[in-house]
Amino acid sequence: MGAFKVFKSLVVDSLDTITKGSKTYHLWMGFLTLVMLIGMYCYSIQLEEGLSATGMSDRVSWGLYISNFTFLVGVAAAAVMLVMPTYVLKDIDFKQAVLIGEGLAVAALIMCLAFVVADMGGPSVLWHMIPGIGVFNFPNSMLTWDVIVLNGYLFINISIPFYILFKHYQNKEAKKSVYVPGAIISVFWAVGIHLVTAFLYQGLQARPFWNNALLGPRFLASAFAAGPSLIILVLAVIRSFTAFKIEDKTIKKIAMIVTVAAQINLIMLVSELFKEFYAPTHHSESAYYLFFGLHGKNALLPWIWTAIPLNVLATVILTFNKFRNNLKVLYVCCFMLFVAIWIEKGFGLIVPGFIPGPYGKIVEYLPTGVEIGVTIGIWAMGAFVFTILAKTAIGIELGELRYKDKKA
Amino acid sequence: MSDNKKWYSLDLGLNNKKESSGSCGCGKSEGSCSSTPKEQVEEELSPEEFYEAAINASIGEERHRDGFEQVFDVKMDRRSAFKKLTASLLIGAGAVTTSCSVTTGSDTKEKAQIDWEEQFKGNYKLMTDEEKQGTINRLMRSYELRTDKKINMTAENAAEDVLFGYAFNISKCQGYMNCVNACVEENNQDRNSEMQYIRIHEMKDGEGFKFDKADDNYYHEVPAEGHFYMGTQCFHCDNPPCVEVCPVQATWKEEDGLVVIDYDWCVGCRYCMAACPYDGRRFNWSKPEVPEPEVNKNQHYLGNRMRKKGVMEKCTFCVQRTRKGKNPACVEACPTGARIFGNLLDPNSTIRWVLENKKVFRLKEDLGTEPKFWYFMD
Ligand code: SF4
Ligand code: SF4
Numbered sequence: 001m002g003a004f005k006v007f008k009s010l011v012v013d014s015l016d017t018i019t020k021g022s023k024t025y026h027l028w029m030g031f032l033t034l035v036m037l038i039g040m041y042c043y044s045i046q047l048e049e050g051l052s053a054t055g056m057s058d059r060v061s062w063g064l065y066i067s068n069f070t071f072l073v074g075v076a077a078a079a080v081m082l083v084m085p086t087y088v089l090k091d092i093d094f095k096q097a098v099l100i101g102e103g104l105a106v107a108a109l110i111m112c113l114a115f116v117v118a119d120m121g122g123p124s125v126l127w128h129m130i131p132g133i134g135v136f137n138f139p140n141s142m143l144t145w146d147v148i149v150l151n152g153y154l155f156i157n158i159s160i161p162f163y164i165l166f167k168h169y170q171n172k173e174a175k176k177s178v179y180v181p182g183a184i185i186s187v188f189w190a191v192g193i194h195l196v197t198a199f200l201y202q203g204l205q206a207r208p209f210w211n212n213a214l215l216g217p218r219f220l221a222s223a224f225a226a227g228p229s230l231i232i233l234v235l236a237v238i239r240s241f242t243a244f245k246i247e248d249k250t251i252k253k254i255a256m257i258v259t260v261a262a263q264i265n266l267i268m269l270v271s272e273l274f275k276e277f278y279a280p281t282h283h284s285e286s287a288y289y290l291f292f293g294l295h296g297k298n299a300l301l302p303w304i305w306t307a308i309p310l311n312v313l314a315t316v317i318l319t320f321n322k323f324r325n326n327l328k329v330l331y332v333c334c335f336m337l338f339v340a341i342w343i344e345k346g347f348g349l350i351v352p353g354f355i356p357g358p359y360g361k362i363v364e365y366l367p368t369g370v371e372i373g374v375t376i377g378i379w380a381m382g383a384f385v386f387t388i389l390a391k392t393a394i395g396i397e398l399g400e401l402r403y404k405d406k407k408a
Numbered sequence: 409m410s411d412n413k414k415w416y417s418l419d420l421g422l423n424n425k426k427e428s429s430g431s432c433g434c435g436k437s438e439g440s441c442s443s444t445p446k447e448q449v450e451e452e453l454s455p456e457e458f459y460e461a462a463i464n465a466s467i468g469e470e471r472h473r474d475g476f477e478q479v480f481d482v483k484m485d486r487r488s489a490f491k492k493l494t495a496s497l498l499i500g501a502g503a504v505t506t507s508c509s510v511t512t513g514s515d516t517k518e519k520a521q522i523d524w525e526e527q528f529k530g531n532y533k534l535m536t537d538e539e540k541q542g543t544i545n546r547l548m549r550s551y552e553l554r555t556d557k558k559i560n561m562t563a564e565n566a567a568e569d570v571l572f573g574y575a576f577n578i579s580k581c582q583g584y585m586n587c588v589n590a591c592v593e594e595n596n597q598d599r600n601s602e603m604q605y606i607r608i609h610e611m612k613d614g615e616g617f618k619f620d621k622a623d624d625n626y627y628h629e630v631p632a633e634g635h636f637y638m639g640t641q642c643f644h645c646d647n648p649p650c651v652e653v654c655p656v657q658a659t660w661k662e663e664d665g666l667v668v669i670d671y672d673w674c675v676g677c678r679y680c681m682a683a684c685p686y687d688g689r690r691f692n693w694s695k696p697e698v699p700e701p702e703v704n705k706n707q708h709y710l711g712n713r714m715r716k717k718g719v720m721e722k723c724t725f726c727v728q729r730t731r732k733g734k735n736p737a738c739v740e741a742c743p744t745g746a747r748i749f750g751n752l753l754d755p756n757s758t759i760r761w762v763l764e765n766k767k768v769f770r771l772k773e774d775l776g777t778e779p780k781f782w783y784f785m786d
Binding site: 134143 | 618676
């Protein structure tokens with residue numbers, strides 16, 4: 001009963017904080033709401049007309065939605081890179097960053113689920129996928145695995161920070177024996193969500209571009225570069241807009257993670273390129289299409305040739321301590337890396353899987369306005385969710401939000 | 409508005425009034441309404457339509473969304489509904505309303521009941537025979553309620569000791585595409601997007617099987633000089649990757665080897681499409697439309713019954729025909745005899761003769777999908 005009362009008061013208090021703020025804050029939230037509304041409008045068009053409102057077709061049957069889904073699973077998984085040192089290795093530097101990281105994971109997961117739903121042809125019968133009520137093709141279908149691990153990860157990432165914040169809210173210390181096991185599970189789980197998502201594609205013998213053993217590991221490496229990059233950028237914003245203290249040391253440590261992951265990612269990219277282009281087979285056609293275009297069809301060239309230089313440049317710059325320790329340079333590099341991996345792991349991964357088709361047909365894919373509208377709307381929703389979570393968490397951590405027992 | 413539409417879509421009865429004006433505005437021949445004067449009918453909404461229009465006007469588009477309704481999506485813009493509504497009120501449809509109210513109520517209720525049960529029914533694969541019969545009865549009744557036309561749908565299960573297989577004679581095929589057209593008509597495929605299960609690939613003599621150089625969308629006289637033809641469709645793999653990946657088991661392999669889809673259970677994730685190495689699957693990107701007179705009314709639940717938007721479909725070896733002992737439409741339509749279909753378990757079948765006496769091969773055998781579709785040459 002007592003816990004429930006505290007919870008109620010926490011909800012009321014957090015509602016209070018998230019509705020109050022500076023002018024910039026209100027502008028930001030208003031802007032996000034507007035974008036979300038536009039996204040919803042686009043989605044209503046898609047519901048009305050069917051998926052023909054998107055650029056997808058029988059030949060390229062997954063597009064922007066699934067690309068973003070794939071990328072965001074990576075961002076969500078990256079929260080673990082901060083969880084591990086803080087909770088398990090008792091590294092103090094990460095403590096503040098970790099709450100932000102987990103909030104980011106929650107927002108990313110919500111976006112993932114939204115992208116999957118947006119991609120469905122029959123959202124009204126999605127209950128068919130609920131175990132127990134519907135029919136759940138487990139363990140045969142990797143998609144069911146993905147549903148389980150994503151929802152499990154969402155649960156873990158909500159409950160751990162919630163527990164900690166709930167305790168802090170009441171001015172109590174969070175018990176290590178409660179959250180450390182949870183943190184350890186989430187470490188394995190994060191690797192799991194990413195591998196399972198990679199297996200979703202890797203397991204299809206029909207698509208040689210995906211059906212390669214390096215896909216899973218490359219997913220991990222790129223995720224651990226892109227995710228923490230985003231966290232650094234977010235921390236930078238939080239640092240300049242709130243009183244929340246984040247030390248340079250913390251950011252620099254995360255930058256270290258980004259750098260190592262980006263380097264490993266680059267090595268794997270070289271290995272992949274070598275395999276595809278040194279002794280090209282019939283199966284290298286998708287890679288040819290992606291990097292050079294096939295038979296005059298080259299819609300992806302501008303994308304991939306933006307991504308590769310950004311990726312290489314950012315990785316090289318980050319490798320030098322002198323540049324990495326300069327925060328301005330670091331932020332720019334993180335941004336470059338983030339964009340590069342978004343292209344590479346999204347568009348650059350999903351679309352060429354379908355091109356050329358099973359019988360060599362090349363039909364290109366370009367997203368439509370509706371599709372882009374929905375996508376941007378979902379990103380805005382993610383940012384919205386994250387802002388709310390972060391604002392509450394920061395409020396509690398700064399001691400602005402505290403439970404006041406009326407009887408006491 | 410409805411005149412220039414080349415497909416059939418139920419227009420609330422507002423525009424195709426004339427056809428249904430047989431006895432009464434409610435469009436029902438039997439029942440308790442017999443008093444409606446004919447002249448009025450053209451102008452008014454029948455009580456049933458009135459009721460529908462009222463629902464439409466109040467909850468609008470939402471109503472169209474629920475699963476089953478997408479099939480028979482009621483095309484109707486709200487403004488015209490209001491116009492008709494007011495008009496009919498002024499003329500005094502009230503009288504008609506009362507005279508027909510009993511029938512109407514039960515019809516609309518029945519429709520709603522059917523929609524409800526269809527939306528929340530289970531997976532066909534797991535249904536008992538009674539449940540299968542129940543759902544096809546509902547679907548037939550629903551079609552009748554909406555179009556006044558009867559269809560005949562069966563839920564025939566696979567027969568024992570039958571395993572269907574297909575063989576394609578590359579030497580004989582001339583690229584006439586009769587099979588493609590027969591397939592479209594037999595299986596009620598969407599006419600708007602020109603969906604086709606079969607693709608005929610035109611290849612150059614002397615270059616071998618160069619699928620990537622082949623043309624599967626030609627519009628010239630055939631057979632073209634120096635070319636040969638090869639057809640592909642769903643191969644009904646014995647180890648189908650598309651079945652493995654479906655998260656909800658909306659697609660599966662039947663006892664007689666047919667790989668089928670429950671269109672009402674599919675959630676439209678298109679994972680199966682990505683998993684198929686043979687380009688065998690087609691997706692309904694928008695609402696499929698077939699002009700009502702062209703609808704093939706001999707249907708099977710797993711075969712050519714009407715689909716809705718956002719679900720997967722594909723060749724079923726014409727389950728509605730083959731389980732009745734007939735050949736698939738493509739086999740029957742082919743003027744060259746290039747297509748051979750039959751029971752692989754029957755040692756006297758033609759298909760067995762082909763497999764035993766010809767040098768047959770299958771596509772992408774290295775993938776381990778075991779297609780039940782063989783190619784051979786004379
Ligand atoms: S050809 Fe494709 S759709 Fe048909 S059974 Fe094989 S994998 Fe499935
Ligand atoms: S599109 Fe339908 S049949 Fe195909 S995998 Fe998804 S739910 Fe199953």
